[in-house]
Amino acid sequence: MSGQVMNEIEDHVPALRRHAYRLTGTQDRANDLVQDTLLKAISKQDKFEEGTSLKAWLHRILFNTFISDVRRTKTRGHHVDWDDLGDVYGHGSNQMARLQLRDADRVLDELPEQERQAILLTTVEEMSYQDAAEFMNVEIGTVKSRVGRARRKLRGMVGQIEAREHVSRFVSEAS
Numbered sequence: 001m002s003g004q005v006m007n008e009i010e011d012h013v014p015a016l017r018r019h020a021y022r023l024t025g026t027q028d029r030a031n032d033l034v035q036d037t038l039l040k041a042i043s044k045q046d047k048f049e050e051g052t053s054l055k056a057w058l059h060r061i062l063f064n065t066f067i068s069d070v071r072r073t074k075t076r077g078h079h080v081d082w083d084d085l086g087d088v089y090g091h092g093s094n095q096m097a098r099l100q101l102r103d104a105d106r107v108l109d110e111l112p113e114q115e116r117q118a119i120l121l122t123t124v125e126e127m128s129y130q131d132a133a134e135f136m137n138v139e140i141g142t143v144k145s146r147v148g149r150a151r152r153k154l155r156g157m158v159g160q161i162e163a164r165e166h167v168s169r170f171v172s173e174a175s
Helices: 003-024 027-043 054-076 082-088 095-109 113-124 129-136 140-174
Strands: none
Touching (some): 003 027, 003 054, 027 054, 054 129, 095 140, 113 129, 113 140
């Protein structure tokens, strides 16, 4: 890996942080995951093939590291950080935003894994369809199909949530 490519890695750190945060759910765990990813990328730099997508390569390392950590956690059990418990109980200045984020996470979690991954890579991580296809090791048309199906399902789910909220407001106002 050339020195120029090593410098390009720095350009991808913000996207890696966003991806890691979406996977882990906490800033501290996301930062640890990004750090582990960068260490692996630097130590395995001879495995990078010039001319391929550096972004896809880095995100693949990040995702594989995350999966390894999840498997390791299953055997060890979950770690609870006391500092994070305040957020769980709604102590914070932006409780409505947290509730909306929670609802968005629930809707995304209802999608099949392949569709969720495709939509997150192309929207949140702003990967091109081509880079997402390389990352997911599928054809570009497959990524486009998965994103399209995910968008249709998300629209339907959001519509159902809005309808339930409308009915709930109507019922509470009528009481």
